[in-house]
Amino acid sequence: MLILGMDGLDPAIMEVMMEQGLLPAFAQLRADGHYAPLSTVVPPESPVVWSSFATGTNPTDHGIFDFIHRDPNDYSLDLSITRSEPGVGYTNPRGGVAFWKKLADAGVPVRVLFAPCAFPPENFEGHLLAGMGIPDLKGHMGRYVLISSDPAWSERNLQGDLIGVSAAAPRVRFDLPGPLLSGGMMPGSRSRSLSVPVDLRLTKGSIEADIEGQHVRLMPGEWSPWISLTFKRRFSAPIHGICRFYLVSIEPHLQLYCTPIQFDPTRPVFPISNPETFSAELAEQIGLYATLGLPLDTKAYEDGALDAAGFTSMAVWLMEENRRALRETLRGWDEGMVFCYFNTPDPVQHMFWSDALKERMRDQGVAAIPGPIVDAYRRMDAILAEALESIRTTDQDGRTTDLMVLSDHGFADFRYAVELNRLLHDWGYLAYDPTFESKGGGPLFRGVDWSRTRAYACGFTSIYLNLAGRESHGVVTPADRDMLLEQIREKLLAYHAEATGEQVVTDATIKPLDGPFAERSPDLVVGFAPGYRVSWVTALGGIGDRAVEPNPRRWRGDHIVHAPDVPGVVFVRGEHPPPSAITDISGWVLERFSVPADPLRLTENPSR
Incomplete structure (x- = not known):
């Protein structure tokens, strides 16, 4: 069986493009087999949904409830897809047992490529390369570097690191920052960043760079190949990383983009595959490849550090890397299960979605769909066509190789940002110190008066009660929980945006206080109406000035809305x-291999 997971494929777009002949492989698969929209999970966030796909359980049982979780002990925030623990390294917060492990335990050969929410990889009898959840070499989910001679960049709040260089100098030397080295236990010791020297020469119409013996020449609009980096430590083994450069411009200012520095798959500082040698074996077959869990750099594109041509070409070579990995895996494959995950369609739609797209598609068809989105879907179709051709060679003795293609969710407009903490404040559930509130508050709940706060929001769909016995400064008694949640739920459902008159929230789900991850669970999950999504300020525990504001960012499409409004797709x-x-789907796959879908060990941590 071959399973292709393609993040964010939307049924409305799929159907329009199939009807107009732009997705011939998908159309043929629909005609010869089965196709339907696929119900997603509440909330329809990628780490939540892919965790449910892998384990066959709901968030209550696998413990991934949102992109961002809060710690009830100190109200701190952390990403849900991986966790860094001092003295331990990285651990996987996801509970449950993935179906591929069950298959492998039953003796079925298994290969899993770019698996979401599987870092660090667990030890089992199959082969797995982790994907979503792998950080960059600095421990971030993707922090780029911008090298520029334009002084205006220093005045902007970038989501990456800026290296300023002289506009007049024909030759520039700078240090490319890498992982942070702890200062140790000595008094006065300070952490410092390891770095690699880069020599840059500006010529007419191009640049030339020398990086640890590797020579690169770039013209505007060109990407370098993967560059190997070695960060040397005095008393420890070196740390190896990789990066690629993209030259945006030379005139009037130098603008050189560097991808987040990523684990070298041939020598990762932490294992990214099972067995540990698998990532290197794949690199020997297909060359170096992106290892960052979310590799398409939406942050750099939103900041303007990467232009549209750079972003779309990055999407192309990332999809091609995935394609080469799948192609090599299917070479000679004739038994077991292969799963390959493709992340790229999701961030492409986030960045290039246009308002009222689905409404305009009804009149204009494919002409309404922005070109980069059409291109991403067509490339997924080409990957499917190649996979179909490959598995036809494994069909023998009347046996047909099963094939499934699925997505985790569809897409919707993101026209307005909703400040949930502002609403909770205005309704009397969240209290801020007035000196902070007058300044718009701050992220990470800075300035919250917990002694007067009964409810707070963080992440993209989550509202928590400040519950006594769970939160460290909880004030809400368990006896009042259901009544208070119903009050908040009713207010959310009744709320209409002042500027549009539209209902902002379609549904809000009250979560039960049970399951192995009850302390991690939100109390209320908000299902926004299409066109509305929580603000970035709320996601980080802040409070905005207005309850609903127009979305000013390039990030125009989203799926973190009422789950029935953004189903995924499934082809078989x-x-x-x-x-x-x-x-x-997990149980369906196990049944195909006659492997019992026995009760999951819900509290098992797959990284241990």
Whole structure:
């Protein structure tokens, strides 16, 4: 069985493009097999949904509830897709047992490529390369570097690191910052960043760079190949990384983009595959490849550090890397299960979605869809066509290789940002110190008066009660929980945006206080109406000035809305129709291999 997970493929776009002949492989698969929209999970966030796909359980049982979780002990925030623990390294917060491990335990050969929410990889009998959740070499989810001679960049709040260089000098030397080295236990010792020297020469119409013996010449609009970096430490083994450069411009200012520095798959500082040698074996077959869990750099594109041509060409070579990995895996494959995950369609739609796209598609068809989105879907179709051709060679003795293609969710407009903490404040549930509130508050709940706060929001769909016995400064008694949640829920459902008159929230789900991850669970999950999404300020525990504001960012499409409004898709080759919900796919796959879907060990941590 071959399973292709393509993040964010939307049924409305798929159907329009199939009808107009732009997705021939998908159209043929629909005609020969089965196709349907696929019910997603509440909330429809990628780490939540892919965790449900892998384990066959809901968030209550696998413990991934949002992109961002809060710690009830100190109200601090952390990413849900991986966790850094001092003295331990990285651990995987996800509970449950993935279906590929069950298959491998039953003796089925398994290969999993770019698996979401699987870092660090667990030890089992199959082969797995982790994907979403792998940080960059600095421990971030992707922090780029911009080298520029334009002084205006220093006045901007960038999501990456800026290296300023002289506009007049024909030759520039700078240090490319890498991982942070701890200062140790000595008094006065300070942490410092390891770095690699880069020599840059500006010529007419191009630049030339020398990096640890590797020579690169770039013209505007060109990418370098992957560059190997070695960060040397005095008393320890060196740390190896990789990066690529993209030259945006030379005139009137130098603008050189560097990807986040990533684990070298041939020598990762932490294992990114199981067995540990698998990532290096793949690199020997296909060359160096991106290892960052979320590799397409939306941050750099939003900041303007990467232009549209650079972003779209980055999407192309990332999809091609995935394609080469799948192609090599299918070479000679004739038994077991292969799963390959493709992340790129999701961030492409985040960046290039246009308002009222689905409404305009009804009149204009494919002409309404922005070109980069059309291109991403067509490239997924080409990957499917190649996979279909490959697995036809494995069909033998009347046996047909099963094939499934699925996405975790669809897409919707993101026209307005909703400040949930502002609403909770205005309704009397969240209290701020007045000196902070007058300045718009701050992230990470800075300035919250917990002694007067009954509810607070963080992440992209989560509202928590300040519950006594759970939160360190909790004031809400467990006896008042249900009544208070119902009050907040009713206010959310009744709320209409002043500027539009539209209902902002379609549904809000009250979560039960049970399951192995109850302390991690939000109390209320907000399902926004399409066109509305939580603000970036709320996501980080801040409070905005207005409850609803126009979305000013390039990030115009999203899926973190009412789950029934953003179903995914599922295609199946073979006689067995697919399940209608993504949570049921795990059991469906196990059944195809006659492996019992026995009760999951819900509290098992897959990284241990």
